Amino acid sequence: xxxxxxxxxxxxxxxxxxxxxxxxxxxxxxxxxxxxxxxxxxxxxxxxxxxxxxxxxxxxxxxxxxxxxxxxxxxxxxxxxxxxxxxxxxxxxxxxxxxxxxxxxxxxxxxxxxxxxxxxxxxxxxxxxxxxxxxxxxxxxxxxxxxxxx
Numbered sequence: 555x556x557x558x559x560x561x562x563x564x565x566x567x568x569x570x571x572x573x574x575x576x577x578x579x580x581x582x583x584x585x586x587x588x589x590x591x592x593x594x595x596x597x598x599x600x601x602x603x604x605x606x607x608x609x610x611x612x613x614x615x616x617x618x619x620x621x622x623x624x625x626x627x628x629x630x631x632x633x634x635x636x637x638x639x640x641x642x643x644x645x646x647x648x649x650x651x652x653x654x655x656x657x658x659x660x661x662x663x664x665x666x667x668x669x670x671x672x673x674x675x676x677x678x679x680x681x682x683x684x685x686x687x688x689x690x691x692x693x694x695x696x697x698x699x700x701x702x703x704x
Contacts, residue, residue: 583637586697589646592636593698600629601700612667612675619664626657642696649692655685 584592603625609618630653638646659682666674686703693701 583639586639586642589636589638589642590697590699593633593693593696594700596629596633597698597701600625603629612663612670612672615663615675616667616670619660619667623657623660623664626660630654630657638696645692645695649689649696652685652688652692656682656689659685 604622607618607622607625609615609622615622630650633653634650636646659678662678663675663682666672666678690702693699
């Protein structure tokens with residue numbers, strides 16, 4: 555059961571990391587609807603990628619952790635470039651901050667898995683879950699429903 559829970563949380567949190575929208579990027583500022591739609595598109599793509607990686611247990615993470623971290627960093631970076639509308643500056647900032655924390659959590663999970671340290675892996679997983687909740691709240695405020703875990 556714990557493996558299933560970690561896997562579900564991992565997929566949802568990774569999608570949120572991929573959707574760490576910002577407003578600090580260049581380019582034209584989007585409307586709220588455009589911004590939410592872009593986040594939803596990227597979250598759906600991120601969900602697919604992370605589902606294919608399927609790294610929910612420590613043993614699986616030991617084999618695939620580098621790929622998980624790289625994919626999360628790439629996705630989060632893409633969304634840091636998104637230009638949120640002024641009305642979403644606060645929510646986008648919260649979303650970005652928690653997405654960055656999720657990437658850090660994934661790095662910690664990867665290190666713990668590499669060291670066969672179940673206690674550290676579990677602690678990083680708990681932190682990942684907490685940062686995922688922050689992401690969910692910001693995604694809800696933004697209107698990016700596909701970026702909210704169930």
